[in-house]
Amino acid sequence: MLENPRSPRVRSIARLAKKTVRQEAGYFLLEGPQAVREALTYKPELLSDLFGTPTAVERHQDITNLAAEAGHEIEFVTEEVLASMADTVTPQGFIAICRQFPTALKDIFSEDLKLIVILQEVRDPGNAGTIIRAADSAGADAVILTGRSVDLYNPKVVRSTTGSLFHLPVAVDASLEDVRDRAAAVGLTVLAADTGGESLLEARRDGTLARPTAWLFGNEARGLSDEELALADRVFTVPIYGSAESMNLATAASVCLYESAFAQRGS
Structure with a gap:
């Protein structure tokens, strides 16, 4: 001992x-x-x-x-x-x-993908880990950390995944432009989450969410820049019906991912 x-x-x-x-x-x-x-x-x-x-x-x-x-x-x-x-x-x-066991981008994009998550400059370890857990729960195929996102193996990230880190491929240290090009090449629609976007209800109504999708989420404080938003095919926001000033990134990501999961399985 x-x-x-x-x-x-x-x-x-x-x-x-x-x-x-x-x-x-x-x-x-x-x-x-x-x-x-x-x-x-x-x-x-x-x-x-x-x-x-x-x-x-x-x-x-x-x-x-x-x-x-x-x-x-x-x-x-x-x-x-x-x-x-x-x-x-x-x-x-x-x-x-x-x-450590990060997955190479080429291995992620060699599969038949329905739903992936891109985290651009997500710095908070609790948010990153919780989004990985939500992605796992929603049946996503992979998560990709781009830009200067938090270290995947930060102890708080690992704890926040509650084991989901071992369930789905996660790639790190990728550039957003490279990931976006790879996503487009395999037929994924890139949807960005941003407060200035269309209501997520529109995506539900017009069938966008049923398509193979890459959801793009940005930094907790700054969100996504205009240049980053331009890489997406469409931009959506989760509507707030109460008096809350804003929604936590991990919570908003969970809503988006489950909307996609419901739409893809319902179709």
Whole structure:
């Protein structure tokens, strides 16, 4: 059992909370039983180390079984050691080290696509992770982070996906122009979300949402620039019927993605 929270090994694991360290190592942290469970179920080959407190291992026997099936051994650690490794205050008993696994653009666009998500300059890790989770829930084929979007393996992004990171392809470090050209080449209609666009109800009425679609979402504070909006085929806004000043990016993205999912499946 690892018992010293200040040991070099524990400190090296904790340093994966920093982007520069993650980029150099090519690994990232997974925290909590849900994230570890999804990794063991969908991408067990990517895990290099798995840690758990005795209490958590006893409580989550399914994780123990999944680890055994994948040939991974859970190394016991104390609560203090786990807290020192984690980015969160309460890591809920499990931490794993996982190899980064972004998908290449060419691999995403080699598939028959119905719905993809493009995140341009999305900087907030909670928003990015929640949109990946919403995309997974809506049955999207892929998510692509373009421009200076947040690091996909930021601990808060990973936590916010609640395991969806392991369910669908995600590409990073792409240029918006390149993604837009690839989308057009495979017949995807690029729809941008912006407060100055047409009402989303229009897209529902005229059948636009039933087409194979790439939804483009911009920065939380600035939105999409005129140049970025010009790359889209059409621009829509989610109407606000109450007195709210605006809508959170992840919430608006979820509405757009589910409108597309309903339309595509209804047709």
